Amino acid sequence: MQTFPATIAYFSMEIGLDPAIPTYSGGLGILAGDTLRAAADLGIPMVGVSLVHRLGYFRQRLDAQGQQYEEPATWNPEQHLEALPPSIRVPLEERQVSVRVWRYWVQGISGWKIPVYLLDTNLEENNAWDRHLTDQLYGGDAYYRLCQEVILGVGGALILQALGHDTIVTYHMNEGHSAFLVLGLLRQLCQGELPSQWTAELHEQVRQRCVFTTHTPVPAGHDKFAADLVRRVLGEPAASLVLHLDGQPDNILNMTGLALSCSRYVNGVALRHGEVSRDMFPGYPINSITNGVHAVTWTSEPFQELYDHHFPEWRRDNLYLRYAINLPPAEILAAHSRSKQQLLQEVERRTGQRLDPAVLTLGFARRATAYKRADLLFSDLDRLRRIVRHVGPLQVLFAGKAHPQDEGGKAIIRKVFAAAQALRPDVTVLYLEDYDMTLARLLCAGSDVWLNTPLKPQEASGTSGMKAALNGVPSLSVLDGWWVEGCIEGVTGWAIGEDGQRPSDPAREAASLYDKLEYVIAPLFYKRPMAFAEVQRSAIALNGSYYNAQRMMMQYLANAYASCGAISNVICPVVPLRQDSPNCPPADSSTPTG
Structure with a gap:
């Protein structure tokens, strides 16, 4: 054996x-x-x-009213x-x-x-x-x-x-x-x-x-x-x-x-x-x-190519993503444009609706349940309409499944559908069904801003914003979970509401969300694209380089596994393994691989 x-x-x-x-x-x-x-x-x-x-x-199927x-x-x-x-x-x-x-x-x-x-x-x-x-x-x-x-x-x-x-x-x-x-x-x-x-x-x-x-x-x-x-x-x-x-x-x-x-x-x-x-x-x-999150898995092909060109060591050592701080903003915008185009092509394939790549696009993709509050963005539809009229157009892409027994989560999906109908034609809102790994990779890379609105303190960590950061997508998020650590206001993204220690105040958080969109994010996106690209760059260099699974596993090695000799056989990832290593099947093996 x-x-x-x-x-x-x-x-x-x-x-x-x-x-x-x-x-x-x-x-x-x-x-x-x-x-x-x-x-x-x-x-x-x-x-x-x-x-x-x-x-x-x-498999999730949604009807025209958002019923799952x-x-x-x-x-x-x-x-x-x-x-x-x-x-x-x-x-x-x-x-x-x-x-x-x-x-x-x-x-x-x-x-x-x-x-x-x-x-x-x-x-x-x-x-x-x-x-x-x-x-x-x-x-x-x-x-x-x-x-x-x-x-x-x-x-x-x-x-x-x-x-x-x-x-x-x-x-x-x-x-x-x-x-x-x-x-x-x-x-x-x-x-x-x-x-x-x-x-x-x-x-x-x-x-x-x-x-x-x-x-x-x-x-x-x-x-x-x-x-x-x-x-x-x-x-x-x-x-x-x-x-x-x-x-x-x-x-x-x-x-x-x-x-x-x-x-x-x-x-x-x-x-x-x-x-x-x-x-x-x-x-x-x-x-x-x-x-x-696993950096190579969740980084889009355009950004993989960008990193390979400037610091190819990033695949072996994710800390090299820190050097993204020196990437030319124009190259970041170009890579993001390609990632966004890939997303919008998939949206059109799924929905038949063609979205405008020049429009500010928010992404929100989480498990559909009440505390994640996918509907917080729709607390004041008139305010959203005013933002669009005064600052520029807005597109919002949602995805996420509700557990079959979570009636509150299913109701949230229906609320998003209802808001989408009420906002037409001022704001385009689409809910993409059957969220999975493939769609997640596209959404996290192709959105312009990643939105997250959990009810504090119910977000344990959250990882979708980490995937977004690897692709130069800054977060607009409530200060809970990982974002308490990852948010540097105006540098890696933007906070919704006040500090992470206070319980959520939905009215204040909704107002903060709208203020950030109207007075900070949309003007930056439409009027100062190079400055927006600098935020994207910081999201990669500061958050992408740290909030990855390689760093996480090194912490498990040092703190959780080391105390009883569990890592005595750890090898250096830069050293090629012999093909007859016990953890390597023979070269002609037909066994499936990840």
Whole structure:
């Protein structure tokens, strides 16, 4: 059996690996994919674990009024992944569920490859219900979700053992969905059996193996399951063990609490989010590592060519983007013009509507949910009309899916459609359906200004504005999440409202948004294009060079992984790997790569 020298196992319920593989719903999954891409670039000895999600999240369809309809995002793992022979059995209630695995390779710039294992229960020996257990991302009821999380956590730990990954010393839980892996680790520590009770020694042994990243500053966003349901699915003593550990009332299992209790290192995903998380979960030493995005993945071809010409080292070392501060503004405008044209061509293909490349274009693409407030821009339609009449025309492009059970999010989409109708012909507003990785890349690069309007302090980090910055697109954003750190007013973009410590005041924030558009941004865009290009340049040099996944992973290496020797095998990304390196398949391998 072939083995790999992985010392870090990265668990995530969703991972954005490829536009053709819909195993992600939004920011969490895209971050997971960017994490693994950066790890491959850096030569980090890592392995990813997730579920196969044969039906994906969903395909979004919108009618003329903005009503959302969902369709399965069906895909065939056989066309994109490599089936591996080992299978394991995971106990659920009083039955054993068989689980097999598919492998995907994420390839880094140096040739280093990271295996990602996607767990699948669609096997003939399972009953009909269990065969569909790994089909739907964030689908089904609480019972379905709980069973999925057992498959991910317990099954993931068992699969790694079956595949011969016996060198792993750190298990990184990306959100609490995978917290049941602590049961798998307990079985490893106790020769395949669960202990009858926790001991301080066992608890510490598990803690020393686990790292946890929390992404959710909203209490409702943390998975919780009724204790009776947990006992039904896990049985005893497993249920008693996890219910004892999560620090919550006995009638509820909080997956975040379980992960917090069993991790030696915990972090939020931005400075402000770390503060919010410590307030939510007092008593836990929660650190902060601000998210980043994979620079090469999210930089448009025109800007890739620009960077390759001036500082080609940027692909290997994203810090070289700092040298963008010396780029000629005219070259930035030219690259952005090409990126914008690519976006507008896609908009016309999707909608049949041709937009004007000379018009100031705002981009807004986030998961459609109430706290992200996609409708804040439409708080005062008359004010928007006046801005257009006095300063210049405006185009706004929206995208984003609402969870099928999020009626508030669906209502937000309908509000955008209603505002678009009311504003015609003064302001052009389009909502692009079925937001995915491909559309995100175009929107983040081709918009002129990236708009973000979350309700403070509910934005954990946000990464779309980071993708925009890599393409010289400045943000106009509420001071929450990463933007508290990334905003230098008038230099990297513009703030909506007051400082990030104060709760949101929607009326003040709407007024601030309009003032910035009318008196600062639109005049700069239309009357002083070279000055606007200087803001674009600073967005690249200051934010693009820092808010990338390479920097993020270096912080994980230094702070989360280093303490127990998890990075002893890290290689330098500039050193070419031998083709027979354990993390490199043979040169003639036909295995899929990222």
